[in-house]
Amino acid sequence: MSNLSFVSPTRNSPWGTYLSQIDAVEPYLGRLSRWVETLRRPKRALIVDIPIELDNGTVAHFEGYRVQHSLTRGPGKGGVRYHPDVTLEEVMALSGWMTIKNAAVNLPYGGAKGGIRVEPKMLSQKELEKLTRRYTSEIGLIIGPNQDIPAPDVNTNGKIMAWMMDTYSMNVGATSTGVVTGKPIELGGSLGRVAATGRGVFVVGREAMRRLGIEMEGARVAVQGFGNVGSIAAKMFASSGASIVAVQDHTGSIANTLGFDMAALLAHVAEHGGVKGFQGGDVIANEEFWDQPSDVLIPAALEGQIDEQRARRIQTRLVLEGANGPTTPDGEAVLADRGIVVVPDVIANAGGVTVSYFEWVQDFSSFFWTEDEINLRLDKILVGAFKHIWETGEQHRIPLRTAAFTVACSRVLQAREERGLYP
Ligand code: GLU
Numbered sequence: 001m002s003n004l005s006f007v008s009p010t011r012n013s014p015w016g017t018y019l020s021q022i023d024a025v026e027p028y029l030g031r032l033s034r035w036v037e038t039l040r041r042p043k044r045a046l047i048v049d050i051p052i053e054l055d056n057g058t059v060a061h062f063e064g065y066r067v068q069h070s071l072t073r074g075p076g077k078g079g080v081r082y083h084p085d086v087t088l089e090e091v092m093a094l095s096g097w098m099t100i101k102n103a104a105v106n107l108p109y110g111g112a113k114g115g116i117r118v119e120p121k122m123l124s125q126k127e128l129e130k131l132t133r134r135y136t137s138e139i140g141l142i143i144g145p146n147q148d149i150p151a152p153d154v155n156t157n158g159k160i161m162a163w164m165m166d167t168y169s170m171n172v173g174a175t176s177t178g179v180v181t182g183k184p185i186e187l188g189g190s191l192g193r194v195a196a197t198g199r200g201v202f203v204v205g206r207e208a209m210r211r212l213g214i215e216m217e218g219a220r221v222a223v224q225g226f227g228n229v230g231s232i233a234a235k236m237f238a239s240s241g242a243s244i245v246a247v248q249d250h251t252g253s254i255a256n257t258l259g260f261d262m263a264a265l266l267a268h269v270a271e272h273g274g275v276k277g278f279q280g281g282d283v284i285a286n287e288e289f290w291d292q293p294s295d296v297l298i299p300a301a302l303e304g305q306i307d308e309q310r311a312r313r314i315q316t317r318l319v320l321e322g323a324n325g326p327t328t329p330d331g332e333a334v335l336a337d338r339g340i341v342v343v344p345d346v347i348a349n350a351g352g353v354t355v356s357y358f359e360w361v362q363d364f365s366s367f368f369w370t371e372d373e374i375n376l377r378l379d380k381i382l383v384g385a386f387k388h389i390w391e392t393g394e395q396h397r398i399p400l401r402t403a404a405f406t407v408a409c410s411r412v413l414q415a416r417e418e419r420g421l422y423p
Pocket of ligand 1: 077078079080149150151152153154181324349350352353354356
């Protein structure tokens with residue numbers, strides 16, 4: 001399965017999933033398919049050792065990565081995740097999806113991703129800061145405002161971005177706000193960035209529903225993952241008239257066919273750190289989450305959630321991918337057979353990186369926009385990108401994922417061809 005000596009993906013693992021998506025797009029690339037192998041190989045991958053002194057005086061080592069999948073259309077761009085399951089292979093896939101996502105939305109970036117194999121809940125704030133600063137120093141070899149710009153992802157946030165920005169700035173001897181995005185507002189962050197990914201999921205979902213004739217008023221929405229992406233998307237769907245009928249997070253799963261009281265649910269999660277113990281619905285077993293009838297299902301947690309078996313159980317009309325890579329190739333084939341439409345991650349969750357782009361532009365110009373301006377521009381970019389992808393899908397009679405990859409890969413490979421091979 002692997003085209004590279006240093007990873008051993010399987011068909012449904014993250015890199016295997018990404019490779020099968022590239023295989024699917026190849027027939028639609030015309031003469032540009034001459035360059036398609038470029039997309040099956042990350043340009044550059046850095047593995048770093050991160051030693052830190054723990055609060056108890058011992059030294060612990062963590063493994064970190066930064067993969068620059070493509071720098072063809074601009075600097076690398078993509079988040080950094082802290083998770084015990086992070087591997088080089090996973091970060092490679094996530095970096096490949098960033099290349100596709102940035103090109104699908106036409107942002108002037110390549111694609112990159114980073115991660116540390118760590119359970120951040122086990123670390124104190126001091127240890128987390130040391131880990132972040134040492135990681136940033138180690139990947140300082142390849143990041144920079146014109147080279148590669150990290151951002152938040154799973155288990156990372158504005159505070160971690162502030163430490164990254166400070167560490168990079170201290171190392172280069174100048175305050176460099178544009179080296180990371182998703183920063184606090186005081187440090188050159190952008191209004192609207194925290195909510196941007198969830199907002200984008202809603203905007204793209206709304207457009208897909210309109211095309212499919214699914215009424216927003218009363219639409220039943222199920223959400224897996226209730227962090228920064230899932231909770232904000234759910235809140236926006238609910239305030240537009242939809243009912244959130246099932247939610248699953250790392251603490252448990254709940255359902256309510258009448259729809260949750262969202263204000264109460266959000267308050268509960270803010271207080272208790274998860275949906276567990278919420279009284280306004282029934283507790284269900286985690287696997288039962290996939291049986292809950294809905295009109296829109298939003299996987300907004302991690303990769304590989306909708307596999308072949310779950311794809312057979314799912315009772316929905318539209319899968320809106322808030323997470324990166326939540327559907328495996330086998331899962332996707334079953335959904336397609338069953339006529340369930342999938343709006344792929346590379347457009348559905350592109351709102352985050354789009355506002356990261358706005359943040360980077362604002363940092364360079366030192367001129368900051370209002371939240372309304374940001375939200376309006378975000379809406380316009382996502383609506384335009386979705387329309388282009390939808391029409392490409394109709395034209396070739398292909399699923400939306402292949403259509404999104406067709407639009408994106410054509411842009412990347414056109415740029416590749418125009419730049420030419422060096423030397
Ligand atoms: N981590 C987010 C993603 O997967 C955002 C990346 C960014 O803002 O650079 O798209």
